[in-house]
Amino acid sequence: MIQVAINGYGTIGKRVADAVRAQPDMEVVGVAKTRPNFEAETAVENGYPLYAAIEDRMDQFDDAGIELAGAVDELVATADVVVDACPSGIGADNVAMYREHDTPALLQGGEDADAAEVSFNARANFDETTGADVARVVSCNTTGLSRLVAPLQEEYGIEKVRATLVRRGGDPAQTGRGPINDILPNPVSLPSHHGPDVNTIFPDLAIDTLGLKVPATLMHTHSINVELESAPDADEVRELLESQSRTFVIDEHMAIDGAGKLKEYAQDVGRPRADIWENCIWGESITMEDNDCYLFQAIHQESDVVPENVDAVRAILGESDAAESIETTNEALGMGL
Amino acid sequence: MIQVAINGYGTIGKRVADAVRAQPDMEVVGVAKTRPNFEAETAVENGYPLYAAIEDRMDQFDDAGIELAGAVDELVATADVVVDACPSGIGADNVAMYREHDTPALLQGGEDADAAEVSFNARANFDETTGADVARVVSCNTTGLSRLVAPLQEEYGIEKVRATLVRRGGDPAQTGRGPINDILPNPVSLPSHHGPDVNTIFPDLAIDTLGLKVPATLMHTHSINVELESAPDADEVRELLESQSRTFVIDEHMAIDGAGKLKEYAQDVGRPRADIWENCIWGESITMEDNDCYLFQAIHQESDVVPENVDAVRAILGESDAAESIETTNEALGMGL
Numbered sequence: 001m002i003q004v005a006i007n008g009y010g011t012i013g014k015r016v017a018d019a020v021r022a023q024p025d026m027e028v029v030g031v032a033k034t035r036p037n038f039e040a041e042t043a044v045e046n047g048y049p050l051y052a053a054i055e056d057r058m059d060q061f062d063d064a065g066i067e068l069a070g071a072v073d074e075l076v077a078t079a080d081v082v083v084d085a086c087p088s089g090i091g092a093d094n095v096a097m098y099r100e101h102d103t104p105a106l107l108q109g110g111e112d113a114d115a116a117e118v119s120f121n122a123r124a125n126f127d128e129t130t131g132a133d134v135a136r137v138v139s140c141n142t143t144g145l146s147r148l149v150a151p152l153q154e155e156y157g158i159e160k161v162r163a164t165l166v167r168r169g170g171d172p173a174q175t176g177r178g179p180i181n182d183i184l185p186n187p188v189s190l191p192s193h194h195g196p197d198v199n200t201i202f203p204d205l206a207i208d209t210l211g212l213k214v215p216a217t218l219m220h221t222h223s224i225n226v227e228l229e230s231a232p233d234a235d236e237v238r239e240l241l242e243s244q245s246r247t248f249v250i251d252e253h254m255a256i257d258g259a260g261k262l263k264e265y266a267q268d269v270g271r272p273r274a275d276i277w278e279n280c281i282w283g284e285s286i287t288m289e290d291n292d293c294y295l296f297q298a299i300h301q302e303s304d305v306v307p308e309n310v311d312a313v314r315a316i317l318g319e320s321d322a323a324e325s326i327e328t329t330n331e332a333l334g335m336g337l
Numbered sequence: 338m339i340q341v342a343i344n345g346y347g348t349i350g351k352r353v354a355d356a357v358r359a360q361p362d363m364e365v366v367g368v369a370k371t372r373p374n375f376e377a378e379t380a381v382e383n384g385y386p387l388y389a390a391i392e393d394r395m396d397q398f399d400d401a402g403i404e405l406a407g408a409v410d411e412l413v414a415t416a417d418v419v420v421d422a423c424p425s426g427i428g429a430d431n432v433a434m435y436r437e438h439d440t441p442a443l444l445q446g447g448e449d450a451d452a453a454e455v456s457f458n459a460r461a462n463f464d465e466t467t468g469a470d471v472a473r474v475v476s477c478n479t480t481g482l483s484r485l486v487a488p489l490q491e492e493y494g495i496e497k498v499r500a501t502l503v504r505r506g507g508d509p510a511q512t513g514r515g516p517i518n519d520i521l522p523n524p525v526s527l528p529s530h531h532g533p534d535v536n537t538i539f540p541d542l543a544i545d546t547l548g549l550k551v552p553a554t555l556m557h558t559h560s561i562n563v564e565l566e567s568a569p570d571a572d573e574v575r576e577l578l579e580s581q582s583r584t585f586v587i588d589e590h591m592a593i594d595g596a597g598k599l600k601e602y603a604q605d606v607g608r609p610r611a612d613i614w615e616n617c618i619w620g621e622s623i624t625m626e627d628n629d630c631y632l633f634q635a636i637h638q639e640s641d642v643v644p645e646n647v648d649a650v651r652a653i654l655g656e657s658d659a660a661e662s663i664e665t666t667n668e669a670l671g672m673g674l
Contacts, residue, residue: 162499162562162629164501164503164547164560166501166503166520166549166551168520179553179595179597181552181554181555182553182555182595182596182597183505183551183553183555183556183557183558183595183596183635184594184595185558185560185594185619185622185633186594188594188619188621188622188633189621189622190622190631191624191626191631208562208626208629208631210501210560210631210633212503212558212560212633214503214520214551214552214553215518215551215552215553216516216518216519216551216552217518218518218519219520220520221520221549223522223547223549225499225562257521257525258516258519258520258521258522259519259520260516260518260519282525284525285522285525285526285527287526287528289528289545292497292499292545294527294528294545294547295527296522296525296547296549
């Protein structure tokens with residue numbers, strides 16, 4: 001069993017912990033948290049050995065009556081691999097500690113690409129991560145774009161991708177975020193960082209991305225144009241996307257018009273935390289105009305990287321090939337809507 | 338003086354009435370309204386002769402103590418031209434009445450293109466409307482796209498336009514509209530009607546548009562890609578757009594990040610109803626990647642068609658040429674931010 005440590009037990013960390021625990025070949029050796037908040041409490045209730053992410057703050061956990069197993073240093077020393085799910089920027093700072101203990105580490109997409117040796121997407125470049133000391137699972141939006149680009153590039157070739165990312169202002173629990181009642185070009189200067197980030201997975205891809213932020217919290221929505229090298233008909237493209245294991249092509253009969261109904265559906269089918277690990281592509285929107293493919297997809301920013309982190313654990317340790325890992329992860333999680 | 342009737346005194350009609358009244362060569366002969374609501378009251382307070390848009394409802398105005406000058410039929414008979422600003426669909430129904438009185442009429446962009454003989458944008462095709470019985474001033478989004486397309490096409494040639502319209506869910510006063518906390522592909526099937534609508538102004542233009550609705554009320558925001566036939570540098574494109582009379586290129590130093598600050602600025606400079614008649618283009622966003630021009634622009638859905646309606650009055654009556662009319666309109670309104 002692969003002993004996995006999770007440093008950072010927030011939005012991503014707690015989901016990765018549960019996903020790792022569901023795998024037949026992994027166990028969670030412990031999770032680390034900076035503060036004794038509600039997430040720290042539930043970590044203990046869920047049976048995860050809890051470590052203080054900052055040694056100086058161990059007293060705070062004592063004061064809050066939350067039992068610690070130790071400090072993060074000990075956790076990293078014990079683990080076969082650590083998934084760093086700390087806030088953006090902290091992960092890069094933690095790399096020295098991981099290297100000190102010679103523990104392979106996975107960073108999240110909020111870190112700069114050069115904080116890691118390689119950037120990871122299971123569908124696109126699983127093998128490149130094997131044997132790395134530090135790899136980076138790309139962000140939710142880059143994951144969503146990579147899953148779409150990979151099959152289209154393999155099947156038809158891509159001239160250029162042009163994508164507008166209509167981004168949720170914040171996650172549901174991020175009470176301090178905005179905007180309220182506005183549509184903000186963000187960043188105003190183009191291109192946004194997402195295109196260059198996709199290039200960490202597909203170095204030769206021509207891609208321009210534009211980002212906006214809006215007053216919504218549930219999911220991002222991408223307005224996608226992929227100029228293909230050939231001109232398949234839309235039905236063929238739809239079948240290709242339906243055949244992928246981490247895309248959910250929304251059928252017209254479901255009458256799902258946006259993120260609200262997608263999350264409602266995820267709740268109704270019993271998904272943990274109403275998570276949607278798949279790219280949600282509106283089938284009706286898949287359109288070809290000459291070589292230009294257009295579509296809309298919604299991306300659940302809190303969870304689409306979760307199965308990718310699980311696969312990245314196997315990839316960095318060389319424990320599996322891509323197809324086998326993806327299948328194992330998907331089956332353990334119950335992927336497929 | 339051109340005698341202008343305004344049928345429909347809601348969001349657009351009341352603004353057009355004020356804009357017409359500000360012109361040196363026009364006067365408002367009267368406005369018509371279906372219901373004796375607050376807008377009917379302010380029409381009378383503003384000194385506009387008020388007519389009942391539906392003859393059967395004249396009693397309702399009496400009951401509300403609002404003085405009527407008559408029924409809409411009489412208003413249309415008196416006028417040189419009627420601007421129909423009724424809700425979408427009603428304008429087309431009204432055409433028979435306008436024809437009966439031989440009064441040239443302007444419909445709004447919510448009507449189907451074939452309800453009129455010609456579609457109108459002052460910058461792009463002013464002359465085509467002269468002598469028509471019924472013309473249609475295209476919608477706010479189509480106006481915004483047309484103003485952008487015209488100079489780019491003239492100066493550089495256009496291979497293709499690809500635009501994502503991030504649309505406000507409703508106007509500030511439309512209390513029943515949505516979405517709340519969602520991002521809705523709308524329409525889900527592509528392309529949206531906006532591209533074909535731009536083709537009523539530019540018949541040969543290759544344009545694909547995608548629309549989404551978000552929880553915002555202040556303005557639409559367009560994420561634009563124009564693939565040009567040549568590759569000017571971004572500064573040159575910016576200068577071209579700055580030279581247009583109905584585009585406002587937002588300079589970086591203003592620190593305007595979205596529609597909220599744009600409207601605040603419009604209030605501060607004393608614009609009536611905080612209206613923004615111009616396309617608001619973020620200067621920083623104007624970017625060239627090879628032949629691909631990208632930019633963000635915000636469009637004030639309640640008012641960008643107002644100067645267009647004023648120009649269309651002159652165009653349909655053959656009272657002016659485009660340059661002269663646009664200059665007169667702009668000067669009378671105080672255009673230019």
